[in-house]
């Protein structure tokens with residue numbers, strides 16, 4: 001392992017200010033692995049009809065093309081498991097987490113609607129402790145999404161031009177610094193890496209350099225932010241040598257101060273779904 005690679009365990013040991021957030025994600029990741037391996041939950045598959053290329057040519061991310069019942073049968077019990085584990089390990093959020101677990105285990109919980117709308121922030125009318133539920137739902141969906149991203153080669157730029165992850169449909173919020181004139185985008189939920197042609201803003205196509213900003217500071221960790229002044233889109237950029245394969249969870253936590261500083265000083269904020277999947281509500 002490269003000396004530069006940060007893991008959640010290393011952050012817990014070496015970065016006291018970030019240790020609680022790293023531990024929270026380590027505990028949830030551990031529970032998702034237990035769920036998949038202890039015989040209580042289904043394997044993290046997301047079956048869909050038709051080859052990936054057909055889905056991508058019609059503009060559909062694979063997770064959204066998956067059979068809804070397969071995704072529900074995985075995510076419903078996993079969301080409840082994650083909520084109960086959180087309650088057991090973090091007394092401060094135990095009450096809220098147990099309320100979420102009880103709500104999602106209720107036979108009448110509208111799972112098809114909540115999964116179909118997983119990128120939208122739910123309201124308190126939909127579910128108690130809506131921001132916490134959204135965070136846990138996204139952490140549960142990361143299991144089938146990561147499985148998809150590991151199972152198939154990502155689409156080439158001529159097959160996929162949409163500004164969203166071809167596997168899970170979350171808008172890009174991270175990228176890998178790379179030579180050349182294309183962007184290598186990185187999904188923070190499933191870890192997919194895919195290429196988008198050119199260096200224009202992925203969302204609005206802005207090309208004027210005076211409208212594209214880069215923000216960085218050695219105080220906020222090994223990453224920078226690139227932001228488009230025309231549409232507000234922003235990406236966190238990591239160096240390839242610092243990244244393990246898969247979702248950049250540890251690097252996101254290590255550099256979370258960059259998001260705080262960029263929002264406070266520059267009014268720059270990345271995609272809310274990506275942030276909701278990474279950072280639990282206060």
Ligand SMILES: [Zn+2]
Nearest residue numbers: 165168187190
């Ligand atoms: Zn993704």
Ligand SMILES: [Zn+2]
Nearest residue numbers: 201204228231
């Ligand atoms: Zn833009």
